Amino acid sequence: MLRSILLLLFISCLSLRGAEPLRLGIIGLDTSHVPAFTKTFNDPKDPGYVPGGRVVAAFKGGSADIDASASRVEGYTKQLVETYGVKIYDTIEELSRNVDAILIESLDGRPHLDQFRRALAAKKPIFIDKPFSNSLKDAVEIMRLAREAGVPIFSSSSLRYAPEPYAPKLALIGNITSAYSVGPAEFEPHHTDFFWYGIHCVEALYTVLGPGCTQVVRTHTANTDLITGIWSDGRIGIAQGNRKGYKGYGVTVVGTKGVTTVGDKYSYHGLTVEIMKFFQTGISPVAPETTLELLAFMEAADESKRRGGTPVTIAEILRQAGYQSAK
Numbered sequence: 006m007l008r009s010i011l012l013l014l015f016i017s018c019l020s021l022r023g024a025e026p027l028r029l030g031i032i033g034l035d036t037s038h039v040p041a042f043t044k045t046f047n048d049p050k051d052p053g054y055v056p057g058g059r060v061v062a063a064f065k066g067g068s069a070d071i072d073a074s075a076s077r078v079e080g081y082t083k084q085l086v087e088t089y090g091v092k093i094y095d096t097i098e099e100l101s102r103n104v105d106a107i108l109i110e111s112l113d114g115r116p117h118l119d120q121f122r123r124a125l126a127a128k129k130p131i132f133i134d135k136p137f138s139n140s141l142k143d144a145v146e147i148m149r150l151a152r153e154a155g156v157p158i159f160s161s162s163s164l165r166y167a168p169e170p171y172a173p174k175l176a177l178i179g180n181i182t183s184a185y186s187v188g189p190a191e192f193e194p195h196h197t198d199f200f201w202y203g204i205h206c207v208e209a210l211y212t213v214l215g216p217g218c219t220q221v222v223r224t225h226t227a228n229t230d231l232i233t234g235i236w237s238d239g240r241i242g243i244a245q246g247n248r249k250g251y252k253g254y255g256v257t258v259v260g261t262k263g264v265t266t267v268g269d270k271y272s273y274h275g276l277t278v279e280i281m282k283f284f285q286t287g288i289s290p291v292a293p294e295t296t297l298e299l300l301a302f303m304e305a306a307d308e309s310k311r312r313g314g315t316p317v318t319i320a321e322i323l324r325q326a327g328y329q330s331a332k
Contacts, residue, residue, distance in 0.1 A: 027058035027284055030104035032097055032120050033066035033111025034081040035074040038134055038273070042108065045277045047089045053274040057281045060085070062092050064100050066120070068113040071195060077112075101127035106284040108132045114139040114200060121147050130157040130287050132280050135208075136200045137296065141304040141326040148293045159280070159289035160296050162208035164188075164254060164268055166275025171212055171256075171267040178260030183241040186210035186256040186268070190230060190246025198310075199232070199303040203246040207232075209256050209268040211299045214242045216292075218302055220318045223309040232306040244302075297328060 029046060031039060043060040045053050063085055067078035085091040094100035101107060101124045109120050114136030124131060131151075137160045138144040151158040175181065188206025190199055199207060218234040230246040255269035279290050298319060304326070305317040 026056070027105040028062070028103070029058045029060045029284070030062040030064070030094075030100045030107050031060055031085075031091075032064045032100065032107060032109045032124065033113075033116075034063055034085065035067045035077045036081075036110055036112040036134070037077075039063075039081045039110055040084050041273050042110070042277055042280075043085055043089055043091070045273065046281070053272075053277070055274075055277045055281050057285055058106065060089060060091055062094055062100050062104050064094050064097050066111045066116070068111075068116070068195075071113055071193070074112045097123040098126070100124075101129060104129065106130045106132075108134065108280070110134050114143075114196060118143040118147055122150065125150060125154055125156060128154065128156055130159070130284050132283065133158065133160045135160070135162055135204050136196060137204075137300060139196050139200060141297070141300050141322060141328075144297060144300050145323075145326045145328045148297060152293070157283065157287040157289060158293065159283045159291060161276060161279065161291050162205045163273050163276040164205045164209040164271055165212045165291070166279055167268050167271050168275065169267070169270055174265045174267050175213065175258060175260070177263060178258060178265050179262030181213065181240060181258055181260050183243075183259045184210055184213045184256055185243045185245070185258075186213070186254075187245045187247065187251070188254045189252045191248060197304065198307050199230075199244075199246060200300070203230075203244070203303065204299075206246060206254060207244045207299050207303055209254060210242050210244050211295065211302075213256050213258055213267065214240060216295045216298045218242065218298065218319055220316045221302055221305045221309055222314060222316050223306040224314060225310050230306075230310075232302065232309075234302060294330075297323070301326070301328075 047059050068074040117138050186206045186209045190203030193201040217236045221234045224231040228248045232244045234242045256267050301319045301322045305322040309317045
């Protein structure tokens with residue numbers, strides 16, 4: 006009930022703003038998504054321009070122990086300030102008070118829980134980019150805090166919103182019996198294995214199959230990892246993370262009437278469209294339970310690896326992370 010009331014208040018505030026663009030704030034200026042998203046939202050001449058909001062504020066962030074983060078912060082900060090007139094705030098709390106919606110873009114998933122906590126009091130809708138967190142436990146806590154505060158929250162990989170929608174091809178192959186998703190999954194020593202980059206091929210797999218996985222088994226070699234999941238209705242989903250070699254994506258889907266491939270083309274545009282819709286409505290297109298399950302899928306795979314490739318249930322991993330259903 007409280008969440009519904011807060012959502013109505015939020016939508017009412019949007020109505021009062023009329024056609025005025027939403028003021029967007031970015032937390033973490035250390036990923037290529039920062040200039041890409043800002044250009045999409047701020048530049049009407051951009052072919053992929055998404056109207057409805059402008060990035061007007063940012064908090065630099067950055068992680069000194071990850072070169073891919075530390076080496077980018079100043080360059081992206083300079084670009085946002087000089088090209089788009091973005092104001093840099095010294096604290097997340099101050100930024101949050103001066104915007105209408107927030108994107109947590111930090112390349113490093115470890116600080117996301119703390120960054121979310123610091124933004125929470127402003128009661129603004131928040132998009133959290135990948136990696137959502139560095140552990141399922143942190144993710145469960147983020148979702149709990151969002152639910153209790155009535156704050157809309159959304160997270161997704163761009164693979165969920167590919168330039169070519171999945172649905173038309175999937176409609177031609179009958180009932181889906183299995184899916185095999187491929188993508189890069191480089192290790193990052195500070196992150197839980199697939200959470201760092203393998204999340205994208207896992208999200209593509211869940212875009213096809215939806216939630217409902219009950220257990221996973223992981224097969225590991227130096228260059229390749231396979232996570233095999235069994236869904237409650239008997240379907241099988243496999244995510245292959247490539248450490249070396251092929252860096253592309255794609256999901257081969259088997260149905261009762263044929264086979265097709267989806268998700269082999271990708272861009273940020275579809276995701277940024279969904280982000281803007283979310284900011285305007287306060288309604289996430291991806292259920293929190295789905296986000297948590299696909300994170301549990303990856304954490305269960307880690308546990309399976311530690312146990313020598315034995316099956317691990319999603320329920321066990323969610324329970325260990327402290328998850329309690331809101332239903």
